[in-house]
Amino acid sequence: MQKRVLIKPVISEKAETLSGGMNHYSFIVNKTANKIEIKKAVEAMYNVNVSSVNTLNMPGKSKTRNTRSGVLKGTMSSYKKAVIKLAAGEEIDFFGEV
Numbered sequence: 001m002q003k004r005v006l007i008k009p010v011i012s013e014k015a016e017t018l019s020g021g022m023n024h025y026s027f028i029v030n031k032t033a034n035k036i037e038i039k040k041a042v043e044a045m046y047n048v049n050v051s052s053v054n055t056l057n058m059p060g061k062s063k064t065r066n067t068r069s070g071v072l073k074g075t076m077s078s079y080k081k082a083v084i085k086l087a088a089g090e091e092i093d094f095f096g097e098v
Contacts, residue, residue, distance in 0.1 A: 005033045005041040009094055010081065018083070025084045025092055029055070038082050049087040056081045 009015075010026035018024040029038055035053040042050050060078040064071055086092070 003030055003032065005030050005037050006045060011094070019092075023086050023088070023091070025086065027082050027084065029080050029082045031057075031078075031080045033080070033082075035082075038084070042084055046092050048090045048092060050084055051087050052085040054083045054085075056083070 007028045007030065010028060012026075015026040018026065025042075027038075027042070033041075035055060038055070039050045039053050042048065058079050058081055060075045062073065062075050064073050066072075
């Protein structure tokens with residue numbers, strides 16, 4: 001069974017700033033995916049030329065919240081993030097014609 005490499009794009013204020021000015025795009029990827037697999041997946045899915053891939057392992061964080069029954073504690077899952085730099089003159093349009 002083939003693993004799913006790209007999970008979802010990161011849509012945040014920082015990611016939008018990077019994509020607008022520096023031609024970098026951020027994705028949440030499979031934890032076991034390497035840079036070569038990520039590059040091939042982005043090129044196949046979006047028909048662009050990727051010049052570099054940087055990966056980050058984001059740690060899980062502990063969260064607490066107060067409820068009527070008391071304090072609930074838990075953790076958010078850790079994940080792997082990839083920052084893709086595209087070749088000059090290329091871009092990815094996540095929103096289409098919205």
